[in-house]
Amino acid sequence: MTAKGFLTDTTVCIGCKACEVACKQWNQLPDDGFVFTGTSYDNTGDLGASTWRHVAFIERPGKHPTDGFADLSWFEGDEAPGAKPAFGPDPTGDFSWLMMSDVCKHCVHAGCLDVCPTGSIIRTEFESVYVQPDICNGCGMCVAACPFGVIDRREDDGRAWKCTLCYDRLKGGMEPACAKACPTDSIVFGDVDELRQIAEQRVATLHERGVEEAYLYGESAESQPGTGGLNAFFLLVDDPEYYNLPPDPVDPTVTVGDSWRAAAATGLAMVAAVVGVFVSIGKAGR
């Protein structure tokens, strides 16, 4: 079967969080607690065991208010007629409020799946990465292995949880709850091949209209070798770090070969050194 996944086009996201709520309702996830974070309109923080879709809000540019009091030099004595206010969101367009609905990327090379010792995490017939809760023993290896910090253990039952790409809905011929709920089609579900075409077209249109910053994140193995590409990829307009995404994510098991080779080389070098020491001691002893 062809790979299924998401295209999340952040340029049409309106931050309504319908995806977050639809996900929680369909999957009957618990709340994250009622905590006012003061981080723009984001009060659920990040993806985790009980939040499988998460909408990030990025106000930029400008100093984050929590960094301390804002620079007010413009504010005093700037009463000259015609003087331009040099503060805050510039209505002519130099301020933006980015919104992005984050989700498990269902990586082609998935760290969580590769390290899972129980075989709980599997690749499904939709090429999605799925945690079988009845097999997971809560060892937590996957948590450390995810380069995006997506998968997480739930404190009360200890097992690892994350987006299932609504495996149960797909089996029933329905699209995932988040994509279904998204009013602006910021989240598009479909065959990854088709999504890639749609996304490339959209980027071209945006470039034509002057949004030259628009680019795709993780749409292919070429652009993101560390993960072999993402089945849930993104259209972004700023550096990945702005969206709390790593610029160069790597499935740790991709480098396992290198690690073993490096370890072997180190070992050999150690042996050589020890041998060398004895050799030189022997020489000196004579």
Next chain:
Amino acid sequence: MPGLGTSFGRGGATTFQQDLANSDCIVIEGSNMAECHPVGFQWVMEAKRRGATLIHVDPRFTRTSAVADIWVPLRAGTDIAFLGGLVNYVIENDRYFHDYVVNYTNANAIIREGFEDTEDLDGLFSGWEPDKGQYDPETWQYEGTEVAPSAGQKEMSAGAAEAARGEDVTHRQTDDSLQHERCVFQLLKRHYSRYTPEAVAEICGIDEELFLRVADELTTNSGPERTAAFCYAVGWTQHTVGVQYIRTASILQLLLGNMGRPGGGIMALRGHASIQGSTDIPTLYNLLPGYLPVPHADHDTSLDEYVAYNETATGYWSSMDAYLVSLLKAYFGDAARPDNDFCYDHLPRMSGDHSHMTTVTAMEDGLVEGYFIMGENPVVGSMHGALHRKAARNLRWCVVRDFAPTESAEFWRTGPEFDRGEVDPADCDTEVFFFPCAAHTEKDGAFTNTQRLLQWHEKAVEPPGDARSELWFMFHLGNRLKELYADSNDPKDRPIQDLAWDYPTDGAHDEPVAEEVLAEISGWKLNEDGEREYLSSYTELEADGSTVAGCWIYTGAYAEGRNLPARRTPWWEQNWIAPEWAWAWPDNRRILYNRASAAPDGTPWSERKKYVWWNPDDEEWSSLGDSVDFVPGRPPDYHPEEGATGTDAIAGNSPFIMQADGKGWLFVPTGLLDGPLPTHYEPQESVTENLLYGQQCNPARIEWNRASNPYHRAFDDERFPHVLTTYRLTEHHTAGGMSRWVAWLSELMPELFCEISPQLADEVGVRNGEWVTIRTARGEIECRALVTERMRPVRVGRKRNRRWVHQVGLPYHWSYLGLVTGDTVNELIGFVADPNVSIQESKALTCAVERGKRSRGRRVVTSGPLVIDEERDA
């Protein structure tokens, strides 16, 4: 809805949200559409995908501004100055759609000689009666005739009722050259001549360049080939001059020729699932279903008098008698007969203002015994919650129907006045009845959405326990009342005895069949065999008692006995207008006044914006698929004969068929209590004087002057230096009754906060996430500060005297109960209202902000006046 009603003829959104995708420029003002209407906003995003320009005018940078091409951060409460500036720009730069304006609006009408403008009287129109505090609109009328409005204050111009007004509308004097000094166009030009870009900048606190950029985008995207749309919501209505905000946009859209055309119009966005429905079939004291006025006690003394006072001789409102008689037949069935005026005397009579705030103050005075609260949580959602609580404690009984006991059910023991020990729950004698209610998934029925679309929903599950639908409650309450009064001989009990209340029921709980109610609303007549023949249009209604219709504008929703609101033909099986999806009033029409999409000669203005056109071969109007909003078969070159009445008086080039003269009203000669043209007035509580006129506020606004409802000085009161504006968030539902009890929503916005700029935060000395105290003359609350560059100060005042003014944003969803709690924002807001619709001013007032948790929970209603200066000095 008199803003749209007086301008165009009907009090509803003139277009539908799907049509916004055809727009070349969308101005969202007085609305945060992305946050409050995220589902409908998909069509705005679709327009953007197609290349449209999106403009958001709002004091705050919101999720709507985030996707807009232009954001205009104006000072809250100055929209008429901004829009008036656009009107002035359009006229001064000759950017109006000349042929549209001359033919389809009342620009050419000549107004009576005695009319004096706000330019002459420093902010007042002629006819102001200071002792009465209201206008006599006699001088605002057309020269040569007197017309009645199709909405608003119909009784306002009622002189003698001997003849239907507007009988001689064909005698209206006009000047097609638009040069006559008393013609509407010239009056309009003069009225807005001082609303220059410079004045807009000074009043609204924005840059001239930004204003000019908006003006350019809007006018460039209007004309035969292109159309622009406006979207608004309660950011416009909740002001002391709110109706006139909408009027200004109406004037602008008429001048630009954007009404009745695809991608154009004015989209009125409603705050709830069925707020449009609850004005169509109203929960208002002064309207009957279908915008028929409630009879006045003093002059609507008989059916004939009522009709004479309220109907207009020309246009479709000339059939008012048919609409009312059909309604009376629905109310009283066989008891309604010609010989008893169809039970007209059973209708309650209005003796004065019985609007919401007036009723609550009457409650405070002990003049109201009982109160039903259904589908509402007024202690949180309405203004001045502490006054509501005090008023409710003076009731004998109160009925609350909701999902959970809300603050409005717990007024007798929950609120700061109890924590302060000012009120003892033991002293409250009000008997409160709480009824759990069914959710929309637990009952059948229809919602009328923001675009006049009736959409049917089916019951998915039975309501749990004692929970029941509103329909069940009202039906069985009605039956018990009928039983109670069955044997009475008292004439005052006749309306209950005569009430036709025979709906079939089913299920274990005797639930009335909702579809049967829809059938009655839509209407029928009986054929020779005594069987029902369902009506398909309001044009079939008769005044002789042969037709039954519970709401004439909904007639046709149950045509041929089919539940049309339940239609769900998908979009891929029909064209984009989707007439087979549900049913819209009137006559399943999606774009109103759509005859205006064709030129006076009946040809489309352009191929690109083709929608309705005249077909000379068939001698009929055709359309892309919508129902044509015009007299069937009326050729474009038709001219009414002198003295024509009814629909015969509608000329072939008059698209606004509900209006007495068939024209869009740039100037409203009658129907509004605060003037024929919108004028910039400052809010009741403002940070500045009115820079345009000596008249500071809307002179006709309604005040409630009492100890429990103080206002502070009109402007420049240093105790309250900042502008306060309130709003909603996507994550919560209005007063919170449907969201503060839901964990998945509450976690997204868990706590009350205010949004302030880094500059104000610095002035106050508070960091992001810390606590602040916010005060007005009515009370004080505490909340977290969300310090954000999305809020910005504005520079207000005349050039040499401009100063920075801070704006504070406060979402109002929280209160004392539920999973997440917080202070109640609306307790800061007083009772003061627009004169036309009695809507409060919650979008622009003034406040003080202090760092830290300094509230003592004082409310002026129970704690006495809050004197802030003394405290600071102490």
